[in-house]
Amino acid sequence: MKLNLKRLFFFNNLLTSLVPLLFVGIVSLVILKTYLQREMDQDLLLFARGTVSQITRFIKEPVDAVGFAFREMESGGDRDAILDRLIAAYPYFNSVFLLDVEGKVRHEGFKHDEGLSREDLLGMDLSDVAICKAALADNLVHWRESVSLATGEPVMTFCTSRGSGTILAEMHMHDLGQIINDANRGGIFRALVVDQAGRVIVHSDEAVVKRQENLSTLPIVRKALDGGEALGEFNFNGVGNRGATVKVPELGWVLVTYQDLDKMLAPYHAIRQIMLGGFVTAMLLALSLGRLATRSLRKPFDLLAEDARRVIREEYDTITPISSRIEEVELLSKTLRMMVETVRTRETQLNRTNDELLRAERELRELNLHLEKKVKERTEQLAQANHELVAVNDDLVERERSLENANHQLEAFAYSVSHDLRAPLRHASSFASILLEDHGSEMGDDARALMERILNGCRRMDELIAGILEFSRVTRQSLSRIPLDTTSLVKECLEELKDDLTGRQVELAISDLPESMADPLLLRQVWSNLLGNALKYTRKKETARIEAGSFEESGERVFYVKDNGAGFDSSHAEKLFGVFQRLHTQSEFEGTGVGLAIVANIIQRHGGRIWAKARPDEGATFFFTLPG
Amino acid sequence: MLRSFVVFILSASAVCGFVGCTKNEPIRLGFLGTITGKSGDLGVAGRDAVTLAVDELNRQGGINGRTIELIVKDDTGSPEIGAQAMTELVAVPVVAVVGSIASTVAKAAIPIAEKARVVMVSPTASSNEFSNRDDYFFRVMEPNFLFARHHAETALKLGARRIAALYDLQNRAYTADIFAAFKEEFTRSGGVLTKEITFDSALKPSFLHLAESLELSKADAVMVLANSADAITIIQQIRKLNNTIPIISGACGIAQRDLVQQAGKSLDNIIFTMPVDLQSSAEKYVRFKETFQKRFGYPPTMAAVLAADAAEMVFSGLRKNPDAGKLKETLSGLGTIQGLQGDLTLNKYGDPSRTLYIYRMKSGKEEVLR
Numbered sequence: 001m002k003l004n005l006k007r008l009f010f011f012n013n014l015l016t017s018l019v020p021l022l023f024v025g026i027v028s029l030v031i032l033k034t035y036l037q038r039e040m041d042q043d044l045l046l047f048a049r050g051t052v053s054q055i056t057r058f059i060k061e062p063v064d065a066v067g068f069a070f071r072e073m074e075s076g077g078d079r080d081a082i083l084d085r086l087i088a089a090y091p092y093f094n095s096v097f098l099l100d101v102e103g104k105v106r107h108e109g110f111k112h113d114e115g116l117s118r119e120d121l122l123g124m125d126l127s128d129v130a131i132c133k134a135a136l137a138d139n140l141v142h143w144r145e146s147v148s149l150a151t152g153e154p155v156m157t158f159c160t161s162r163g164s165g166t167i168l169a170e171m172h173m174h175d176l177g178q179i180i181n182d183a184n185r186g187g188i189f190r191a192l193v194v195d196q197a198g199r200v201i202v203h204s205d206e207a208v209v210k211r212q213e214n215l216s217t218l219p220i221v222r223k224a225l226d227g228g229e230a231l232g233e234f235n236f237n238g239v240g241n242r243g244a245t246v247k248v249p250e251l252g253w254v255l256v257t258y259q260d261l262d263k264m265l266a267p268y269h270a271i272r273q274i275m276l277g278g279f280v281t282a283m284l285l286a287l288s289l290g291r292l293a294t295r296s297l298r299k300p301f302d303l304l305a306e307d308a309r310r311v312i313r314e315e316y317d318t319i320t321p322i323s324s325r326i327e328e329v330e331l332l333s334k335t336l337r338m339m340v341e342t343v344r345t346r347e348t349q350l351n352r353t354n355d356e357l358l359r360a361e362r363e364l365r366e367l368n369l370h371l372e373k374k375v376k377e378r379t380e381q382l383a384q385a386n387h388e389l390v391a392v393n394d395d396l397v398e399r400e401r402s403l404e405n406a407n408h409q410l411e412a413f414a415y416s417v418s419h420d421l422r423a424p425l426r427h428a429s430s431f432a433s434i435l436l437e438d439h440g441s442e443m444g445d446d447a448r449a450l451m452e453r454i455l456n457g458c459r460r461m462d463e464l465i466a467g468i469l470e471f472s473r474v475t476r477q478s479l480s481r482i483p484l485d486t487t488s489l490v491k492e493c494l495e496e497l498k499d500d501l502t503g504r505q506v507e508l509a510i511s512d513l514p515e516s517m518a519d520p521l522l523l524r525q526v527w528s529n530l531l532g533n534a535l536k537y538t539r540k541k542e543t544a545r546i547e548a549g550s551f552e553e554s555g556e557r558v559f560y561v562k563d564n565g566a567g568f569d570s571s572h573a574e575k576l577f578g579v580f581q582r583l584h585t586q587s588e589f590e591g592t593g594v595g596l597a598i599v600a601n602i603i604q605r606h607g608g609r610i611w612a613k614a615r616p617d618e619g620a621t622f623f624f625t626l627p628g
Numbered sequence: 629m630l631r632s633f634v635v636f637i638l639s640a641s642a643v644c645g646f647v648g649c650t651k652n653e654p655i656r657l658g659f660l661g662t663i664t665g666k667s668g669d670l671g672v673a674g675r676d677a678v679t680l681a682v683d684e685l686n687r688q689g690g691i692n693g694r695t696i697e698l699i700v701k702d703d704t705g706s707p708e709i710g711a712q713a714m715t716e717l718v719a720v721p722v723v724a725v726v727g728s729i730a731s732t733v734a735k736a737a738i739p740i741a742e743k744a745r746v747v748m749v750s751p752t753a754s755s756n757e758f759s760n761r762d763d764y765f766f767r768v769m770e771p772n773f774l775f776a777r778h779h780a781e782t783a784l785k786l787g788a789r790r791i792a793a794l795y796d797l798q799n800r801a802y803t804a805d806i807f808a809a810f811k812e813e814f815t816r817s818g819g820v821l822t823k824e825i826t827f828d829s830a831l832k833p834s835f836l837h838l839a840e841s842l843e844l845s846k847a848d849a850v851m852v853l854a855n856s857a858d859a860i861t862i863i864q865q866i867r868k869l870n871n872t873i874p875i876i877s878g879a880c881g882i883a884q885r886d887l888v889q890q891a892g893k894s895l896d897n898i899i900f901t902m903p904v905d906l907q908s909s910a911e912k913y914v915r916f917k918e919t920f921q922k923r924f925g926y927p928p929t930m931a932a933v934l935a936a937d938a939a940e941m942v943f944s945g946l947r948k949n950p951d952a953g954k955l956k957e958t959l960s961g962l963g964t965i966q967g968l969q970g971d972l973t974l975n976k977y978g979d980p981s982r983t984l985y986i987y988r989m990k991s992g993k994e995e996v997l998r
Contacts, residue, residue: 119836120861123868128991147669148857197925210664211702212672214924217683 009293013286021282025275033268037242040264041231044244047189048229048257052246054179055193059250063141063158065090066169070162073098083109092175094148094155095121099166103127103136106165132168135159143251145195146170154201154209173209176202180255189257194221196252208237215256220245224254233261300329307336316340411472418468425465429458464580467594471579474598479519479605486513486559489520490548493528500535509547514557516626522602523626529595530561530622536589537565537620545619556625564619573612599624654697655690655952657682657942658717660710660727660737660748661935663702666829666857667799670729674751674935675700676924678726680916681939691946703728705799705855707736718744723952724942726935731755731772731801738765747955749941751934755801756809759979764956766978768937768967769903772802776809778901778984779851779876782997784817786874786899788849792823792842794862795853798830803853806878810851822846829858839865849874849899863895874899895989899997903982904933905969906994913968937967941974 065086072082083096087109098107105124110116126132131142141160148155148170156176159168180191181204193202198216203209215221215236223230224245233242236258243258262269303322310318319340322333432454440448490510516523531546538544547562568576568583575581577600580593599622603610607627614620659678661671679698686695701717703710710733717725718740724747728734734753741748741764750758750767759771783791791814795803811821823842827833839862842850852862852875863875877900906927908914916936920928928936944965945958959978964971972980986997 116832116861117834117836120834120865124864125867151666151857153664195925198923199925207664210668211700212663212668214676214679216923216925 007290009290010286013289014283017282017286018279021275021278025271025278029268029272029275032271033265036265036268040242040259041244044189044242044257044259045229045231045246048191048244048246048255051180051191051257052248052255055176055248055253055255056250058176058179059143059156059158062090062093062169062171063160066096066158066160066167069096070164070167074162074164079107080109083107085109087111092171094170094172096167096169097121097124097126099126099132099168101165103129103132103166126168129159129168131157131159132166135161135166145199145201145253148172154199154212156201173202174206177204177206177209180204188263189259191255191257193248194254194256196225198222198225198254201253221254221256224256225252234258297326297329300324300326300333304329304332304336307333311336311340311343316344411475414468415472415476418465418472422462422465425458425461429455429462432458460586463592467580467592471594471598471601474522474525475601475605477519477522479522481517481519481606484516484518484520484523486516486523486550489516489524490527490531493524493531496528497532497535500532504539504544505542506535506538506544506546509545509549511547511549513548513550513559516559517628518606518626519602522605526599526602526624527561529599533595533622534561534563534565534620536591537567537584538563539565539589541565557628558623558625560621560623562619562621567614567616567618567620569616570612570614573614576612577610654695655946656697656699656720656722657939658720658722658725658727658746659698659700660703660713660717660725660733661700661729662705662733663700665705667705667730667855669856669929670752670931671702673929673932674726674729677920677928677932677935678939680920680923681936681943684919685943691943692950696943701727703730703733703737705730705733707732710734711736711740713737714740718746722746723946724749724955726751726938726942728753729931730799731758731805732799734758734765735801738763741765745953745956747942747945747959749938749959751938752931753802755805757801757805760975760977762960762977766941766959766974768934768941768972768980768982770980770982770984772806773809774984775878775901775903776806777813778986779806779810780813780817780819782899782901782986783814783849783851783876784819786849788847788874788876789818790820790822790846790848791851791876792825792844792847792849793821793851793853794823794825794827794838794842795851796855796858797826797828799855803878807851807853829855835862835865836868838862839869842866844870844873847873849876851876853878860895863898872897876900896991898989900987902930902985902987904930905983905985905996906930906933906987907996908969910969912966916968933968937965937972940967941965941972 069082069086073079079098083098086096087093093109094111096109097105100106103126105122105126108118108121110118110121131144134140134142139161141158143156143158146155146157147153154173156171156173157168158171159166161167176193180193180202190204192200192204192208192215194215195201198214198218198221200208200211200213200215216225218232218234220230220232220234220243224247227247229247230245231243233240235241240261241258242261242264243256245254245256247254300322307319307322310316319337321337322329324330324333432451436443436448436451436455440451443451487510490513494508494510527548531548534546535544538546541564545564548560549562550557550559552558566584566589572583576583576596578593579597581597582591582593584591600610603624603626608625610622610624612620612622657678659675661674662668663671663675679700682696682698685691690696699717699720699722701713703713710728710730714725714728714737721744725737725741726749728737728748728750729752731753734748734750735755735757737748738758745764748765750765750769752769753767754769754772754775756771756773758765758767783789793807793810795807797803807824811824815821823846825838825841827838835858844850844866850866850873852859852866854862859877863877866873866875875898877898906929913933916933917928920932941959941962942955944962945955946952948962949955949958951958959974960976962974962978964973966972972982974980987994988997989995
C-alpha cells in the first residue's frame with residue numbers, strides 16, 4: 001500500500017492513541033478480572049460454608065423433635081396423637097412412622113391430604129428398608145434421600161431407634177430450599193444441594209429438584225464428593241456459572257453455591273465495553289484529524305506543485321513566494337525559489353559549456369573524416385598485398401603439385417625401366433651362359449674369362465635392378481599402423497636369418513623392446529635389413545656380437561642395432577641411406593646399397609628419424625625412432 | 629477509506645458467522661418423558677440413559693463431525709402437557725424425539741410428530757394401538773399384547789388359574805390395553821378372573837380397601853397394573869392381607885430403584901415380565917451399566933436400557949443417512965440395530981422383537997425365572 005499524507009496522519013494518530021489505550025485497557029481488564037474472581041471465590045466459599053452450617057443445624061432440629069416425641073411416648077402419651085402433633089408442629093415432615101420390632105408400621109403421623117390414608121399406612125412392612133435395618137442395629141440416626149411414595153418427589157428420610165420403637169420420618173426438601181434462599185445474600189448467589197450420587201435434591205427452583213438432574217460429572221462436585229472444597233466454572237441450565245462446593249459432613253451431600261458468570265463479571269464487561277467505545281472513538285478521531293490535517297496541508301502543497309510545474313515550463317519569473325501558517329511550507333517555497341535561481345545559473349553555464357562542446361565536436365568530426373580516409377587507403381594497400389600473397393601461395397601449391405606429379409612419374413618410370421631392363425639383361429645373361437656352356441671349349445682362356453665377367457656383370461646388374469624394384473615397391477606400398485610386439489618381431493626376424501648363423505660364433509643380445517606403432521610388414525623389413533647387415537658386416541669377426549635394444553631420449557623412444565663388425569667412418573654416415581650408396585666394396589661385402597635406403601624410407605614414412613654411429617673395424621650402431 | 633474499513637469488518641464478521649453457523653451447528657435431539665411426579669422414575673432413568681448416550685457419542689466426535697444437543701422436556705405424565713412439549717420440540721426443530729415414556733402421552737404426541745414429520749422413538753410406550761403402522765412412531769419395546777400373553781403363560785405355569793386383577797385408569801392406554809389382552813389370553817387358556825377392579829389414582833383411593841375388595845382368598849394370584857409408587861403401596865396392602873400370594877405386576881410398575889428400597893420385604897414373590905435382562909453379560913451392556921452407575925449413582929433400570937436402545941436407533945439412522953428429513957424411511961429400512969443386549973430386529977414398521985424375561989423379587993432383589 002502506497003502511503004499518502006492522509007493515511008500517514010491516520011495511522012500516526014491511531015497508533016499514538018490506540019497503543020497506550022490498548023495496553024492500559026488490557027492490563028486493567030486482566031487485573032480487574034483476577035480481582036473480581038478472587039473476591040467472588042472468597043464470598044462463594046464463605047457463603048457455602050455458612051450455608052452448610054445452617055443445613056447441619058437444620059437437620060438436627062427434626063432429630064431433636066423425634067427424640068422429644070420418643071420421650072413423650074415413653075412417658076405414656078397417645079402415640080398417634082404425639083405423632084400427629086409432631087407433623088403439625090414441624091411442617092417439613094411428610095410422614096412419621098413408628099415401627100414395631102418387626103419393622104411394621106404401628107403408628108403414624110401423615111399429611112393425609114397428600115394421598116395415602118391411615119389404614120393404608122398402618123401395618124406396612126418396612127423391615128427391609130436399609131436405614132431402618134441400620135437404625136435397629138446401632139440405635140443411631142441414619143439418613144437417606146429418597147422418592148416419596150405419595151408424590152414421587154425427592155424427600156429426605158431418617159430413621160432412629162429407641163427402646164420404645166423405631167421412628168422412620170420423611171421430610172420434604174422445601175424448607176431446606178428455603179434455608180438456602182434465606183441465606184442468599186441479596187440475590188447475588190444461588191445454591192443447590194446434590195446427594196451422594198450427584199443428584200440435585202435441593203434447589204430454590206423446585207422444578208429443578210423434581211427433574212432429578214445429576215451433576216456428578218461437574219469437576220467441582222466430584223471433588224467435593226471426594227471430601228474437599230472446590231472452586232470452578234461450570235454450566236448449569238445453559239448458563240455459565242462460577243461456583244464453590246462444600247460437603248455436608250453428616251449427610252455426605254454437597255452444597256454448591258454459584259453465581260452467573262455474566263453477573264459476576266458485569267464490571268469487567270462494562271469496562272470492556274467502555275474500552276471498546278474508546279477504541280472506536282480513537283479510531284474515528286484519528287480519521288477525522290487525519291482528514292483535517294490533510295486538508296490544511298493540501299493547498300500550500302498544490303501551490304508548491306504548481307510552482308514546480310512552472311520550473312518545468314521554464315516560467316521562472318512567474319514563481320512567487322507562498323505564505324502559509326506552516327513553517328515548513330514557507331521553507332519549502334523559499335527553497336524552491338533558491339533552487340530556481342541555482343537552476344537558472346546552472347542553465348547559463350550549461351549553455352556556455354554546450355557551445356564549447358559543439359565546437360569541439362565539429363573539430364572531432366573533421367579529424368575523424370581525415371582518419372577514415374587514411375584508414376581506407378591503408379586498407380586498400382593491405383588488400384592488394386594480400387592478393388599478391390595469395391597468388392604466390394597458389395603458385396607454390398601448383399608447383400608442389402607438379403613436383404609430386406613429377407616424383408610419381410619418376411617412381412613409375414624407375415619401376416617400369418627396372419622392370420623392362422631385366423628382359424634384355426636376362427637375354428644377355430642367358431646367351432652368355434649358352435656360349436660358355438656350349439662353346440666354352442672352343443674359346444680361349446681370355447674369352448672365357450671375359451664371358452665370366454659378362455655373366456658376373458649381368459648378375460650384378462640384375463641384383464641392382466631387383467634392388468631398385470624392391471625400393472620402389474616399399475616406397476609405393478601403403479601404410480597401415482597398428483600396435484606391434486617389437487620383441488617378438490625382432491625374434492621372428494632372427495629366426496628367418498638363422499641360416500646366416502650356421503657355422504659362426506655369434507652372441508645375440510636382444511633386450512625387451514617396447515611396443516611399436518607401425519605397419520607390420522614394413523617394420524619387419526626395417527629390423528630384417530638392420531639385423532641382416534649386422535650379421536653380414538661381422539662375418540669376418542671370430543666372435544660376432546649383435547645387440548638390439550631401445551632407450552628413451554628427450555621424450556622419444558629410440559631403437560638401435562649394434563654390432564662389432566667392420567664399421568665405417570662416421571663422417572660418411574649420411575651417404576649410407578642413399579640408394580646404391582656403399583662404403584665397402586662388393587668384394588669385401590656383397591650388397592646392392594638399397595637395403596639401408598629402404599630402411600630410411602620406411603622410417604621417414606612413419607615420421608621417424610634414422611642415424612648411425614660407427615668407427616672403422618669397431619662396429620656400427622644404427623638408431624631409429626618411431627613416433628607413438 | 630472509512631467505508632472500506634467498515635465493509636472489511638462487516639464482511640469478515642459475516643464470513644466468520646456463516647462458517648461458524650454451518651460447521652458447528654449441533655444436531656438437536658429431543659427427549660420427551662415423565663420426569664416428575666409419581667411415574668418420574670421411568671423418565672429420569674430414560675433421560676439419564678439418553679444423556680449418557682449423547683455424551684458418549686459426542687466424545688467420539690458426534691455424527692459426521694457434528695455434535696448432538698439433547699433438549700429434554702417433561703410431560704409430567706399428562707397427555708396435554710406432553711402434546712405441548714412435543715409442539716415445542718418440533719418447533720426447535722429437533723431431528724427426532726426419544727420418547728415418550730407413557731403410552732397415553734405417546735398417543736397425544738404422535739399426531740404432532742406426524743404433522744411435523746419428526747420421528748419419535750419411544751423406549752417404553754407399549755400400547756397395542758401403535759403396532760404395525762407406517763408412521764413416524766417407532767419403539768424399542770414390544771407391544772402390550774405380547775407382555776399380556778407372557779403374563780398369562782407365566783401365571784398358568786406357576787399354577788395360578790384364578791386371578792384377581794386391579795388396574796389404574798390413569799395411563800389407560802397401558803393398563804387397560806394390557807389387561808384386555810391378558811384377560812383374553814388367560815381365559816382362553818382356561819384361567820379364571822375372580823375379580824376385576826379398576827381405580828383412578830388421581831382420586832386418591834384407599835388402597836387397603838381396594839386390596840380387600842380383591843377377595844384374595846378366592847384367588848391363586850393377583851395382578852396389579854399401576855404406576856410405581858401406587859403399585860408398591862397396593863402391594864404393601866395386599867401383603868398385609870396375604871403374606872405369600874404371588875403378585876403379577878406390569879413391568880413399568882415395579883422396575884424402579886428408590887421405591888424398591890422403600891417397599892422392602894413386601895415385594896417378595898412379586899412376578900413381572902421385562903423386555904430386558906438386568907443380569908445380561910453382553911459386553912456393551914456391562915460397559916453401559918458400569919458407566920451409568922458411576923455417572924448417576926444407581927444401576928440402570930429397564931427404562932434406562934430401553935432409552936439407550938431408542939437413542940441408538942436414532943443414531944444408527946443418522947449415521948446411515950444424515951438427512952433428518954429421510955429419517956423415517958432410513959429407520960424403516962434399518963432391519964437391525966445394535967442394542968445394549970444384542971442386535972434388535974425391527975419389522976418394516978420399525979417394531980422390535982425382543983426376548984422377554986420373567987423376574988421374581990426375593991429379599992429386595994430380582995431373580996430370573998427360567
